Amino acid sequence: MKNILLLETIHPSAMELLKEARDIRVFEAYSEKSVDEIFLEQTIDVIITRGKGQVTPEVLDACPSLQIIARCGVGLDNIAVEEASKRKIKVVNAPNSNAATIAEHTIALLLMLQRNLYHAISAVKNGDWGWRSVYAGDEINGKTLGILGLGNIGKKVANIAKALGMQVIYWSAHKENVPYDFLSFDEVLRQSDCITLHLPLTSETEHLINGTAFQKMKPNALLINTARGKIIDQAALLKALEEKQIAGFAADVLAMEPPEKNNPLVAHPNSLVTAHLGSLTSTTYRQMCVLTVNNVLGILRGTSYQENCVFNRGMLA
Incomplete structure (x- = not known):
């Protein structure tokens, strides 16, 4: 027994x-x-x-x-x-x-953020149809998606993004046999309109996305994290959002889960966070x-x- x-x-x-x-x-x-x-x-x-x-x-x-x-x-x-x-x-x-479901969740968060759907839906639920007059959003078609970590999940995200009309570039531990451009870490940060993380949490990747990294990103860049929260320096992320170094953040993971009540990163208007449920389909x-x-x-x-x-x-x- x-x-x-x-x-x-x-x-x-x-x-x-x-x-x-x-x-x-x-x-x-x-x-x-x-x-x-x-x-x-x-x-x-x-x-x-x-x-x-x-x-x-x-x-x-x-x-x-x-x-x-x-x-x-x-x-x-x-x-x-x-x-x-x-x-x-x-x-x-x-x-x-969980590769397929996390890839789907990543793209869903990206679309929600890029098209400003959370606020658009909330406005209608609150009876404010007129919010459409101040709506601001964009499509992902034609945008450059930078993928950090091209493992099983990263590859599925890349395939979906390509089908949606995005240009895909990536940085990973190894160059992969894929039809996407392999660039340096810094170049992916600089060239991407949207950046998505698909890396394991290790001593090398903890706080890989920090204040220095945010300075290299486009001011209109969107950052998506469905990997591990501690890959991003949360204080540097909040600062980047507040100072408009990046345009938005969406994630299924945070450094501390569950977050403290009134966490400013969760509450930020340009931040969308789900409760680590990407694999719970x-x-x-x-x-x-x-x-x-x-x-x-x-x-x-x-x-x-x-x-x-x-x-x-x-x-x-």
Whole structure:
């Protein structure tokens, strides 16, 4: 019998897979207090989390029998991957599972911002049809989209943007075999009308978009972030909006989630923020959770699983 600890809720279809497994016991711990209580009473073989449940070195210390850490998602910045690898613990994720939905969300935010749709819709809901006389917006057709990070999500964003008539340029860790111009980081900032981030959060990318970066952007530039909040220096971003160094910002992520009440960045009239829900469409949320749970069960039982789901496979050889 294997014990699985859930740090967050997962899709009901994935939960059903765990409950139906006769060789699995599931413990739900959605607060630090409940986690600590379970650690005292049970030996944990697997931890499953999503984006908020933190798997720190201290958590690993409390689970000497831990075999697998699984994240129902793609990014792994809430997991101490390096420390887990040292302890021969497999780290499992759901690679590429959210690429389509995050690409869609990115383009949706871009359109909302470029066409000023949030304020336009709000005005009508408030009974102000006459707001059309002061409306200011533009189309994305003909604009230059700069993509920072051309992985699975970045490529899908590029394809959609091209279909909508945008010129696509990009900067990434490596030049890709794509029909888009690969430019330096600074040149992407300088040439883009719209900039979208699709990078992992690392020590190299944290605050990559800072005060210096904003100075290189066009004053009419729009910045979209559906990657990780800490890639942008939030104070520098607010300053850039207030001083009109850029024209607008839209995001599904912030450096602190949830933000403090009356956060000035969230409240800014040229800022649109959604509550980190880009992957929570019914299709993708289910897919991420079911894929992850099936891979965990496959690894535990020594049966089939998706090989590229094990993030640190090479480190365990």
